[in-house]
Amino acid sequence: MDFRSLGRSGLKISEIAYGNWITHGSQVQDDTAVACVRAALDAGITTFDTADVYAGGRAEEVLGRALAGIRRESLEIFTKVFWPVGHDGANDRGLSRKHIHESIDSSLRRLGVDYVDLYQAHRYDASTPLEETMEAFADLVRSGKALYIGVSEWTGEQIRQGHALARELRIPFVSNQPEYSMLWRVIESDVVPASEEVGVSQIVFSPIAQGVLTGKYQPGQGAPEGSRGALTSGGSDITRRWLTDDVLGRVQRLQPLAEQAGLSLAQLAVAWVLQNRNVAAAIVGASRPEQVTENVKASGVTLDADLLTAIDDVLGDAVVRDPAETAKRSPKY
Secondary structure: OOEEEOOOOOOEEEOEEEEOOOOEOOOEOHHHHHHHHHHHHHOOOOEEEOOOOHHHHHHHHHHHHHHOOOOHHHOEEEEEEOOOOOOOOOOOOOOOHHHHHHHHHHHHHHHOOOOEEEEEEOOOOOOOOHHHHHHHHHHHHHHOOEEEEEEOOOOHHHHHHHHHHHHHHOOOEEEEOOEOOOOEOOOOOOHHHHHHHHOOEEEEEOOOOOOHHHOOOOOOOOOOOOOHHHOOOOOHHHHHOOOOHHHHHHHHOOHHHHHHOOOOHHHHHHHHHHOOOOEEEEEEOOOOHHHHHHHHHHOOOOOOHHHHHHHHHHHHHHOEOOOHHHHOOOOOO
C-alpha cells in the first residue's frame, strides 16, 4: 500500500481508503462488514471513512466494533456531519455550532474512540454563516476531538473561503471529499484548481461509479439481481444514471485496455483516479472481503499517457464534466 500526504499537512493516509456508505448497517450483515474491514487491514489500508448519517448511525457503530482492538495510533478514522440522524428537528441538520458540537459527541460514542483524525462538513450549509461553522470546527480541533478538518462536495470558491477562515483560526483544513471517476469529472475545472491553490487534497468516493466501471452491467440487459443498480434505495439513483446502452457499451470497450495494463476493470478505474496528483485517496467500499483484496491492487499503479488517452477516446461525450454539478449537491433549505 502506498501512502500520500493529506493536503499540506503532515498526515499520511493510505491511497486506497475503506468506506462504508450504503453497506455497513444496511445492505451488508455485520459479520460480513467486519470481515471486509479485516480484509482492508490485511491489505494495508489504514484509512477508514464513514459518516454519522450512514444507515442512521449504524455504520459508525459497525465500523467502531470492527476496528476495536486495533492500535488506534495506526488508524486514520474519518467521519462527517451535516444531515439529520434519527431525528429531524430544526437544529438536527446543517453546520450550526449546536449541531456540530452535538454530532461529534454522538459520532465518537458510536465509533468508540476519543477523537477522529478528520471531521468533514458533509455538504455546504448556506443557511449558517461560514464563520460560525469554522469557529465550531476550531473548537473541536482545540479540544482534541478532531485533529484535522475537511469538507465534502464544496465548490472551488467555498473551499477558498473556508480555507481562508481556517487559516485565520489556525486550524488545519486539509481535504474535500467529492465524487470522482472516469465518468464523473466535474471537479477537474473548478474544485481541483482551487484546492491546489490553497493546499487541500481530494478524498474521492465512487471511483468505480457505483459498480458500473466493473463491467458487470451489460448493455441491453437488466441490472443483475442483488446489484446496486437493481435496488430502489441506498445510492441506486446514482448508479441508474449510468445504466444506458451507450455508457455500458463504452465501459465494455474499456476491457481490452484494462487487460493491456494487467488490471481488472475495477482496478483500472481506481488506478485512474489516483493518477490525479490532487487526489490523496480513493475510497472503496465492499460487500465481500475479496472485493477489497482485489481493489487494493490499484495502489502504486502508474497508467501511461497513451492508455489515458485511449480511455478518453472510448468514453468520449459520456463523461460528465459540468462544474455546476458540484453546487447542486448542497441542499437549499
